[in-house]
Amino acid sequence: MYDLGIIGAGPAGYVAAERAAAKGLSVVLFDKRELGGVCLNEGCIPTKTLLYTAKLYENALNGKKYGIVAENVSFDFGKIMARKNKIVRKLVGGIGAKMKKFGVEVVKGAASMEKRNTDGTIDIHCSEKTFTCKNVLVCTGSEAFIPPVPGLDKAEILTNREILELKELPKTLTIIGGGVIGVEFANFFCALGTKVTVIEMLPEILPGIDKDLSEMLRKDLEKRDITFNLSAKVTKVEGQTVTFEKDGKEHQVQHEKLLVSVGRRAVTHGFGLDKMGVEVLKTGIKIDSTCRTNIPNIYAAGDVTGFSLLAHTASREGEVVVNNLTGRKDRMRYSAIPAVVYTNPEVSCVGLTEEAAKAKGIEYNIRNLPMAYAGRWLAENEGGSGFMKILTGKKHNEILGVHAIGNPSSEFIYGAAMAIELELRLQDMEEVVFPHPTVSEIFKETVFAFQE
């Protein structure tokens, strides 16, 4: 008998397992693949490894901006991919060691909830064994969604999984879907010299991100020769040709490789949700603010819930579940979850966007400040562009949203998340001391910009 059975060992599952075991619960963790889930094996970590390589290469090529002369700069695609694999292996091994240290029983295989016992416990079958659990956390994640475009089913396509296994750099790459995944891969392959074309159905890339930031990033990437086809609908895929409709006209683009990244869909089949009577919406498993499903001892966390498809959301959801199971009242709050696009330059956001504030009818004040106001950024981003945008509530001047484009905004956006969580006001932020010189000072500068 286990206190907690966890199906899925991604950032929701392995974090919850570690936290629960540390608090003395007996935990069994199931996954049919490697520990770490999509995030670690075919998402966050491998892509960031690649993007850093791309940045290094770009910097080497553009060294003359900084007075550095580097000649015959080249790369070895095989070694780039090998380093990525090494990083992933190391981190997967690290999770395994952690699970061992905390006494979490890890079972490899497809797990399924088979039976609810009279005392409410749930029997999970995996690898021809039965594990009886008092509570179950379902965190089976999401998978790439393949849209019903004619010919796409027969075409040779890549998703985020396969594209990470390429042995050779493609000469041309077409990406259907200009969301975070599509744009990050576009950035990477473009940096290494692939001719990249992005086809996006909406009028701007990166839905959900502040429009001013998306636009600046897109223009920056366009300068580096990525072609963006916005408000464009793919109508047909045939061989190495994608046909799309834009402005009422038909266009065609040739490719060596095709990446489909139009979105992700919760994985809700194959592990007994129906047998248990768990309510599943179109988008994913329905949960309350404590991540509980309609069945009292079944919880869900991460992408399988179908919204806020982010690893850090998943981990926090897993922690909320464990806290409530171990007697600490806790709830999910989605108002201050940072989101980052790890392109060069990085786009980092937390809180309300201007569009969302308008849609919700929230009265706000807003200030924009170029990144160049932070001396450190100027020193390190020759010829670059970037800015920060802050939204505050009109009544109390509390920070509602912070949006930045510029390196390395991903490293200090958490400070804005804390400010939003604590509803800090401009006058509170003014009293916070920032280290000088850092790029983070742009946050403080923009706060003071409200005085003007």
Add this chain to the structure above:
Amino acid sequence: MATPVIMPRQGQSVETCIITEWNKQTGDTIAKGDVICAYETDKASFEIEAEEDGTLLAVFFEDGDEVPVLENIAVIGAEGDDVEQFRPGSAQAEAPEAAPAEEKPAAPKATSETEPPAAAPAPTADRDSDSVRISPRARNKASRKGVAHEAVQGTGPKGRVIERDIDKAIESGQQRTAAAAEISTPQANEVEGTGLGGRITSSDVASGNTVYSNDSEVKKLSNIRKIIAKRMHESLQNSAQLTHHMSADVRRLMDARKAVKAKMAEENGPNITLNDMVCFATIKALKKFPDANSHFLGTEMRVFNKIHLGLAVDTPRGLMVPALKNADDLSLAGLSNQLKALADSCRQGNVDPALLESTAASFTVSNLGAYGVEMFTPVINLPQAAILGVNTIINRPADVGNGVFGFVPYIGLSLTYDHRALDGGPATLFLREIKEQIENFNETI
């Protein structure tokens, strides 16, 4: 020489009283007989008078504080007198109790003569670390609000952390976000925080996902309110009560009332009210139905051969039901006088607490007629077996003789009885007897 003012003991069962108002402040000059403060028990309110002249040197409790009886609540004396020895919980005041626990070296004491006396009770550092003194209420609130009560400075007796200390800690902003603190009201403490670490956010205060916003105020229940709540709820839960309604022709009663008024005008006669007359009639009926004049005690009944009439009285502090002992011994005028005196003492708050016990009365009358109530279901004051509700007078068509119909004034009577004690038949007969006593009222005024 300073002397303490002590919270008096009011009856054997009273262990604490609530100070309702301080009439004097620290520093006021006091003359013997001055009212220093008012306080209430769960049954009545009282005042404390100064027993000597002097200056009010210290006050140890605030309005609304619940104080154990025989506790020092204030000190009267001459300016400069030491008051610390009287402070509740101070080492001197409770020497025998505190001494064994005192394990610290006596060094601070040696210098204490030259130092001003400690203004506050034992500071945090002096407290026994593994048994922080905290009231259950305060502990509860602290845990609900996520306040680290160990860090809170107690202001209760012996430095005990009490609820208001937790409230203060919350108010000081520990548990609110900056924006929420800006718009907070005291009642926002009752809001459940949904923010980081359970912090109250501005949306929680403004309404957000909470049941209550700042559109209401949380008031503490007075002791009397708590008692009423408990008794009424218990009554409905623990008995099998139901109500019969009947009306009585009150022409004779109204004639009598006219005579009373005439006599009042002529020779200052007693102001006997309709209610007095209904009570008088009820007493006569009770004499004939002793089972209704009883306490139902589960496995037995206490049937009274005297009538102790309970009278529901509306007072500013809430409902009180004092008993008029041996009401059956009284003439109509006597009954009227005594009911009036009893009601007055309830409104003034100086009624004998013993008369307010639910066991003091054998039967109760509750009159809402003056308010125009036409029918209601009074709640029995357990263990009494029944209660009579008296309603307003309504003119109803009735046969006034020889087939002639006219409008006749009728008074509504609502008898609630405990079916465990009385069956419907006898209860109805008893109610009809009251009706007949009213209709055949023939007391000379």
